[in-house]
Amino acid sequence: MPDQPQQTVIVWLDPSQLPFVQAVAARARIRIVAAGSPARARSQELAEALAATCVDDLRNTLISLSPAGGAGGPGAPPKDMPQSSADQCDLIWLASVERSTALEPAILDAVRACQDRGITIVTSEPIPAAVLELGSSDDQSGVLGPMTDSSTADELDSAGPSSTWPALIPRFRAGKTMPDLTDSLEEFGSPRTIHFECFGLAVECSLGARLMDAMDTIRSLVGEPEEMFALHVPTLGLARAAPSKSALDSLRDLGGTMSAIMRFSDGRSASVLVSDAGGEWRRSLTLLGDPNHPKGGRLRITDVSMEWIGSDGAVLERTRKRRSIGPISAPPLFTPASTLPTSSAIDVFAEALSQNGRRRAKSLPPMNHVGVLAMTGAILLSARTGQAESPITIRRMVGAG
Structure with missing residues (x-):
């Protein structure tokens, strides 16, 4: 052939x-x-x-x-x-x-x-990087339409022209292990607690891209949180970043490490730890199920594997995907360590750019940029104010027109 x-x-x-x-x-x-x-x-x-x-x-x-x-x-x-x-x-x-x-x-x-x-x-970078960028040059203000206390997230999300924006790569939801998770969730039940991690180097993608990917993944599983509390540690030094003149920071030019915890209206929780100063590429999602569910326990999925441990500690399922792309090429000599590509990152990005990866991505609904950017906006606002913030606050700030 x-x-x-x-x-x-x-x-x-x-x-x-x-x-x-x-x-x-x-x-x-x-x-x-x-x-x-x-x-x-x-x-x-x-x-x-x-x-x-x-x-x-x-x-x-x-x-x-x-x-x-x-x-x-x-x-x-x-x-x-x-x-x-x-x-x-x-x-x-x-x-x-x-x-x-x-x-x-x-x-x-x-x-x-x-x-x-x-x-x-x-x-590989957030486009758009803030809710305000969702409007075109002819409609830059009020991109979400009128905002009222009774407006639902779904109603507001319908304003986002997500399908016309570039696809983020590598999107975790488009990974080759996600179908295994989808199949297992029917028996696993509704997750009660979620934790997302993504570490790597800035030459692969920025902190902002990793944060956008994390919010897209969490939102697809448990929806939008009521409150989010975040901490940002810049790449250089530990001094707190100066407050921005704008209440809506952009994901672009964001570097370092971000940690966040989220509370949902039904009592569920989620947490995130992402960094573009974390060395070799590692990305994973951990779900903890209802302890009263017969097949709850813990599901952990990475870019190449999935493991399901039952609530009694028994291994219910373990899978690992084979590489479906070509061999790695050696990096040029005298490449600085900070820009040296790691094999795991190269694998993930190459898979996303391959024809198989693109077909998988096209089979998914496009990213809901309104919902995702409302969540990232709340995280950035919380990191600056030191207080818990809500995505609905971000929606109100940009919906006044």
Whole structure:
């Protein structure tokens, strides 16, 4: 059986991510046809290292793109226009974004228009990174509509255009072990306590991306909490971060370690510990069930395994997934330790970028950005105020119009 053709990818990366991106591309068997960087002066150097065409303007690149092997939709370049390797691709991977660039409404609109033309964009950084970014350049205020005390989370969530935003990778819910968890939950029963962890290096993805992934996972299992209390330890030093002028901080440019605990209206709880200064990649979800349930106990799932221990201590199920992608390539010599890609992280990102990983991600509902960003907003607010905060507070702050 012939091999599937290589996916062609345009990547936007920080210079420090070069060894990581090279290793992921080799493992996922993707071909990088163009590359650029928020550090524009380094774009040519990075493109040459990746044997790719240089693109140094993200917005113009998004506007000019058309799907590989097919005509574009509205806004795509004319069919008779000469096409270069940077004008067509199967996928755009935003491994990094610049804070000022990504916050421009014109960039956000170009991202959404590109997806509307059938070009898949995936991002390793939060886009959007705050509830206020959910509006287009023509509708930046009041993106959630009128807010009342009787408004439900579901009613407010319907305002979020989630399907037009880039998919976050690697999304834990799109991992290859999640179907095992879904199957087991029917017998396990409703989880009473949840704990999510994700550790790794900043060259893989930021603290903000890990926090967004954590909230997406927890929200999908137990809904939205009533209260959230969080603590943030910056990467450099232990001094508390200065208060922001805005009541709504962004996930972008967030680094260090974040811990949070959550209380739900029905008595359930959840906790999170995420860090982009935690060494080798580790990501896991632990569920504790009802002790009175005959098959409750503890479920623990990672990117590659699942373990179910019954309430009596017996092992009910253990599974481990095999690698479904290519071999790792050695990192360049003299790579700084802080940017040295770890095998586990390369595996996870390569799986997410592979055709199997993308098919799995497309089978899921898109991330509910309104709900997820309301939760991350409450965490950021709590970390700044030192008080418990609620996602509904974030909804009210941006829903006044």
